Amino acid sequence: MEDPEFAVVLTGAAPRDAAALKAVRAVTGLSLWRSGQLLDSAPAVVRSQIPFGVAAPAARLLRRAGVPAALRCGWCRRALPDDTPVDPGPCASASWPTAHCQANSLTSCGCDFCAVYGPLPGHGSRPGP
DSSP, X not given: OOOOOEEEEEOSOOOOSHHHHHHHHHHHOOOHHHHHHHHHXXXXXXXXXXXXXXXXXXXXXXXXXXXXXXXXXXXXXXXXXXXXXXXXXXXXXSSSOGXXXXXXXXXXXXXXXXHXXXXXXXXXXXXXX
């Protein structure tokens, strides 16, 4: 099974100051001019199809610079307002159990995969009855 991919999204208008421009540039690799254009086009996707471990620090860097940013799961399309996982909900992935999606807060699951192979990293033992 592969991990879900995430997007870093600008959720609203951001100040167009030096800190915000530098943060967008650090996350995207764009020039300062293009970074300013991206800030002006909010809501907009800053980066997409990246793992949670890359997306969460990128969104955190943007928020520290005063840029309103969120993470969005590429499978279930849920938005995470910060890098704290959301409560489990309906996940749109046909091949990935909701408990294994990094966008939720489950720490254990009772899926067949975990019953056979053991819990995935970050998941505890199977929940009781």
